[in-house]
Amino acid sequence: MSSAVTPRGWTKFGLHLNGWLVYLFFYAPIVLLVIFSFSASRNVGTWGGWTFEWYGEFAGTQNARNALEASLKIAIISTVISVVLGTMAALALERFTFRGKQVFDGLLYLPIIIPDVTMAVMMLLFFAEFFDVINAVFGIQMRKGFNSIVLSHIAFNISFVSVVVRARLAGMDTKLEEAALDLYATRWKAFRYVTFPQIVPGIAGGALLAITLSLDDVVITQFVAGPGWTTLPVYVFGLIRKGVTPLINAISVVMLVGSMSLVALSLVAERVRGGEHG
Amino acid sequence: MTVVEALLSQEPDEREATPEFEAAAARQESRRGFLMALPAYAYLVLFFAVPLIIVIVYSFATRNRFGGTDLSGWNLDSYAKLGEPIVRDILFRSVWLALLTTIICLVIAYPFAYFLSTRSPAIRNVMLVFVMIPFWTNFLVRNYAWRVILGNDGPFTRTTEALGLGEQELLFSQTAVVLGLVYGYLPFMILPLYAAVERIDHGLLEASRDLYASGYQSFRRVLLPLSMPGVIAGSILVFVPSLGAYVTPEILGGAKTTLLGSYIVTQFLTARNWPFGASLSFVLMAIMLVTTIIYFRKGGRTL
Amino acid sequence: MNSTPAVDIKGITKRFGDVVAVDNIDLEIADGEFFAMLGPSGCGKTTTLRMIAGLDFPTTGSLKIFGEEVGTLPPNKRPVNTVFQNYALFPHLNVIDNVAFGLRMQGVAKAGARKQAVEMIELVHLGGLENRKASQMSGGQQQRVALARALVNHPKVLLLDEPLGALDLKLRQEMQGELKRLQKELGISFVFVTHDQEEALTMSDRIAVMDEGKLLQVAKPEEIYERPANRFVADFIGQTNLLDGTVEDASTVCLANGARVRAKSSFPVGEKVAVSLRPERAQIAQRDDAVDGGSAVDGVVESVTYLGNARVYGIKLDWMDLEVREENRPGATLHEPGSQVTIAWDSEAVSVVAG
Numbered sequence: 001m002s003s004a005v006t007p008r009g010w011t012k013f014g015l016h017l018n019g020w021l022v023y024l025f026f027y028a029p030i031v032l033l034v035i036f037s038f039s040a041s042r043n044v045g046t047w048g049g050w051t052f053e054w055y056g057e058f059a060g061t062q063n064a065r066n067a068l069e070a071s072l073k074i075a076i077i078s079t080v081i082s083v084v085l086g087t088m089a090a091l092a093l094e095r096f097t098f099r100g101k102q103v104f105d106g107l108l109y110l111p112i113i114i115p116d117v118t119m120a121v122m123m124l125l126f127f128a129e130f131f132d133v134i135n136a137v138f139g140i141q142m143r144k145g146f147n148s149i150v151l152s153h154i155a156f157n158i159s160f161v162s163v164v165v166r167a168r169l170a171g172m173d174t175k176l177e178e179a180a181l182d183l184y185a186t187r188w189k190a191f192r193y194v195t196f197p198q199i200v201p202g203i204a205g206g207a208l209l210a211i212t213l214s215l216d217d218v219v220i221t222q223f224v225a226g227p228g229w230t231t232l233p234v235y236v237f238g239l240i241r242k243g244v245t246p247l248i249n250a251i252s253v254v255m256l257v258g259s260m261s262l263v264a265l266s267l268v269a270e271r272v273r274g275g276e277h278g
Numbered sequence: 279m280t281v282v283e284a285l286l287s288q289e290p291d292e293r294e295a296t297p298e299f300e301a302a303a304a305r306q307e308s309r310r311g312f313l314m315a316l317p318a319y320a321y322l323v324l325f326f327a328v329p330l331i332i333v334i335v336y337s338f339a340t341r342n343r344f345g346g347t348d349l350s351g352w353n354l355d356s357y358a359k360l361g362e363p364i365v366r367d368i369l370f371r372s373v374w375l376a377l378l379t380t381i382i383c384l385v386i387a388y389p390f391a392y393f394l395s396t397r398s399p400a401i402r403n404v405m406l407v408f409v410m411i412p413f414w415t416n417f418l419v420r421n422y423a424w425r426v427i428l429g430n431d432g433p434f435t436r437t438t439e440a441l442g443l444g445e446q447e448l449l450f451s452q453t454a455v456v457l458g459l460v461y462g463y464l465p466f467m468i469l470p471l472y473a474a475v476e477r478i479d480h481g482l483l484e485a486s487r488d489l490y491a492s493g494y495q496s497f498r499r500v501l502l503p504l505s506m507p508g509v510i511a512g513s514i515l516v517f518v519p520s521l522g523a524y525v526t527p528e529i530l531g532g533a534k535t536t537l538l539g540s541y542i543v544t545q546f547l548t549a550r551n552w553p554f555g556a557s558l559s560f561v562l563m564a565i566m567l568v569t570t571i572i573y574f575r576k577g578g579r580t581l
Numbered sequence: 582m583n584s585t586p587a588v589d590i591k592g593i594t595k596r597f598g599d600v601v602a603v604d605n606i607d608l609e610i611a612d613g614e615f616f617a618m619l620g621p622s623g624c625g626k627t628t629t630l631r632m633i634a635g636l637d638f639p640t641t642g643s644l645k646i647f648g649e650e651v652g653t654l655p656p657n658k659r660p661v662n663t664v665f666q667n668y669a670l671f672p673h674l675n676v677i678d679n680v681a682f683g684l685r686m687q688g689v690a691k692a693g694a695r696k697q698a699v700e701m702i703e704l705v706h707l708g709g710l711e712n713r714k715a716s717q718m719s720g721g722q723q724q725r726v727a728l729a730r731a732l733v734n735h736p737k738v739l740l741l742d743e744p745l746g747a748l749d750l751k752l753r754q755e756m757q758g759e760l761k762r763l764q765k766e767l768g769i770s771f772v773f774v775t776h777d778q779e780e781a782l783t784m785s786d787r788i789a790v791m792d793e794g795k796l797l798q799v800a801k802p803e804e805i806y807e808r809p810a811n812r813f814v815a816d817f818i819g820q821t822n823l824l825d826g827t828v829e830d831a832s833t834v835c836l837a838n839g840a841r842v843r844a845k846s847s848f849p850v851g852e853k854v855a856v857s858l859r860p861e862r863a864q865i866a867q868r869d870d871a872v873d874g875g876s877a878v879d880g881v882v883e884s885v886t887y888l889g890n891a892r893v894y895g896i897k898l899d900w901m902d903l904e905v906r907e908e909n910r911p912g913a914t915l916h917e918p919g920s921q922v923t924i925a926w927d928s929e930a931v932s933v934v935a936g
Contacts, residue, residue, distance in 0.1 A: 007396075007493070011493065016393070019405075022390050025461070026412045026461075027408075027412075029424055030415070030423060032427055033419070033422070033426055043430070043431055044426050045429045045430070045432025085318040085321060088282065089315055089318035092311045092314035098308040098309070104319050107322050107326065113514075113518060113566055114566065117524050117539045117543065117562065118563045121333055122326070122332070124546060125333055125556065126325070126328060126329035152325070154321065158322065173667075173669060175666075175667070176672075179663070179665055179671070181635075182635075182656045182662055182663045183731075183734065184657045184683050184686040185657055185682075186657055187655075191286055194671055198672070216416055218418055218525050219539075219543070236419075240529055241528065244422075244425060249426065252416075256415060256416060258416075259416050260415065263410065263411055263414045263415075293650070294642070294653070295638055295642055295644070295652035295653050297641060300639075303638060
């Protein structure tokens with residue numbers, strides 16, 4: 001693609017340089033972090049020879065392992081529930097008109113644009129009141145912990161899932177569904193055999209986003225976590241505030257590898273799908 | 279799936295069309311749509327709208343002597359507190375740093391997005407993937423990486439020493455916070471910008487050059503106006519989370535660089551002044567809402 | 582042929598909110614007929630087709646398919662199938678599964694459905710491409726898949742929504758012939774919607790012309806062309822010159838400039854009408870040359886457009902402009918712009934429509 005409007009000379013040089021610097025900026029810190037996680041020095045930013053000691057320490061720290069397990073459990077459960085609710089919401093908004101639709105649409109956007117901290121405060125105050133109400137009505141003592149974290153994560157993930165699925169539904173020609181109906185499919189079969197296969201990539205993308213956001217969250221989780229329940233990011237965040245240690249390097253790299261595996265998985269999935277098409 | 283199946287099942291009807299039938303069919307569709315939306319709707323009302331209202335209620339409540347909150351006796355004390363010099367400084371500092379972050383991201387991301395759009399499709403896809411990876415990577419970890427780099431005796435200090443600039447200390451400063459924010463949110467600027475620039479027909483730039491525009495003029499008069507939706511979307515995506523940032527200033531900032539996000543958290547976790555924390559959260563949300571409403575008013579649709 | 586109409590529409594109206602998309606139409610389509618619905622976009626022809634398919638329900642009126650009331654029946658319960666505009670082939674399925682879809686939905690076992698699908702794919706000349714995806718095929722091939730996908734279900738009526746709209750000219754002409762052939766072979770009615778009047782004229786047994794939700798004329802192509810029911814039809818089908826005037830008696834119309842021309846009509850005396858004169862029906866001659874034919878008007882040549890097989894003259898009359906088309910025969914006189922000419926026509930060559 002070269003024509004008279006393709007930048008030349010200094011402009012071209014500047015564009016290329018900026019491009020490479022952006023990638024350097026993105027990846028240098030990550031690479032350095034990985035390198036230092038294998039450093040034997042107790043000082044986190046200093047090279048002191050190869051070691052796997054810190055990964056061993058991670059494996060041996062009960063609290064860290066518990067936090068990892070909790071993180072995964074919370075992420076998976078909240079993702080499954082928000083994928084179901086979010087997909088139904090997307091279908092309702094893209095394929096139906098109903099009373100209260102606009103209010104719902106607005107409500108669905110809010111969790112996406114609201115700052116983390118505000119949402120954290122909301123959930124903190126809500127559970128402070130909510131558990132009192134539950135206690136008064138049902139006589140069950142509920143405390144902050146697993147339940148409150150999962151409920152909060154679903155509250156923001158529904159919106160992200162529905163936005164991604166909606167984009168996919170909006171890009172799908174409604175004529176395909178009409179063609180299915182015309183070809184003797186019931187409404188349900190048209191959904192099952194035409195709409196659903198078409199939106200699977202959107203649902204998968206939404207699920208990936210939900211699981212990532214759940215595994216990423218620090219502020220909201222920190223506000224609604226209770227005794228005995230903490231997620232890995234909140235645990236790490238707590239450690240960092242006490243002071244950086246090589247253990248944090250190791251845990252960070254494990255989290256990094258986790259995030260990247262998810263992305264790699266989605267890319268492979270896309271490649272497989274792409275292969276079917278092309 | 280079974281819920282959806284039940285909602286999509288239908289009864290056969292063999293009658294001549296009448297306005298009554300049409301209206302009944304429309305009502306039935308409407309009911310189905312509502313039922314389909316209901317689970318998410320109810321969930322968000324209970325676990326989002328109600329909490330939001332509680333925050334607003336709390337912001338008018340009173341903090342009692344024991345750090346608890348009295349919901350009776352409504353007053354505007356918490357909002358009056360916003361005018362105090364300390365709070366004002368924090369508000370201004372937060373807005374300023376968020377703006378600075380947004381501008382820096384824009385300056386870096388715009389040429390990058392344009393550069394990306396001029397690559398051949400195959401290279402472009404690879405380049406995009408390498409922008410997506412940081413986007414999907416754990417935010418806390420990415421901020422922590424800078425803590426390691428900027429830390430005591432870390433790679434940054436060693437580099438400045440080697441360059442003969444002496445032992446520079448960047449950590450726990452505003453600069454470090456902005457650096458962390460830019461690092462964290464740069465992908466949020468690149469992706470919408472790229473989407474906007476990529477859509478623009480290359481022929482339009484050629485046409486502007488044909489009509490005697492210089493390279494700068496065709497950028498200023500054609501490329502920039504056409505990519506404005508991307509500029510605005512990217513700016514909001516960077517500005518809003520930067521304004522409420524909590525993790526970054528906690529990790530990279532120091533005592534003197536308290537920002538709104540951290541200040542709100544302090545009200546709840548240490549100072550135990552919930553009404554004031556609630557009013558601060560509400561202010562933060564209001565700024566965010568106004569920003570996004572302006573965006574939507576300007577005709578933007580995608581965030 | 583069956584004496585019960587394939588499609589019988591009585592008093593159908595369709596409103597979308599305040600917009601009347603289809604306005605109280607009556608229409609009968611015979612079994613085995615190649616029927617075209619023609620009109621500008623937004624005229625209601627596609628809505629009518631969708632109502633026959635069941636994709637939209639009428640607001641009021643009766644819609645029968647072979648005598649059975651189906652007005653409020655969902656599309657999957659109707660014995661009709663549709664070839665959609667831009668085909669709407671399922672992108673996640675290959676050709677054979679696209680074609681077998683309808684049979685599978687009706688409960689035909691997979692093996693049987695596939696066998697029938699393969700036969701139908703052969704019939705539309707796509708044998709060997711069964712395992713391709715829709716996105717890997719050309720426009721013409723996709724069109725054939727869409728046809729096969731509808732026809733494999735043996736519909737009693739086949740509905741086609743602008744089926745050739747996305748094809749280039751050569752493919753279009755080829756597919757026109759193909760559609761005709763298939764329709765003859767299968768003996769069922771084809772109802773097809775188009776905005777291309779030439780396509781409608783060449784392919785159909787009968788044409789319905791619609792505008793603004795109303796049915797203006799339903800007739801054989803010749804009749805639509807020769808005896809348009811009104812001004813809109815005359816203007817929409819082919820090229821024409823509309824000369825405004827008033828009826829003087831059963832065989833004379835007084836034109837706007839006062840000239841009397843011979844034109845048969847059944848309008849009452851004094852009625853405002855327009856005389857529709859097709860460009861190829863008028864003759865053009867130098868002013869002082871003798872012309873035969875019933876009527877004539879004088880004018881000046883303003884422009885000449887050379888079309889290869891013909892020339893089109895733009896003629897300026899005192900009170901309006903005319904177009905006259907003359908075949909490019911050897912020895913034909915060329916009239917230069919500025920020439921004083923006389924335009925003449927036979928009284929049988931014109932039709933009179935309501936003004």
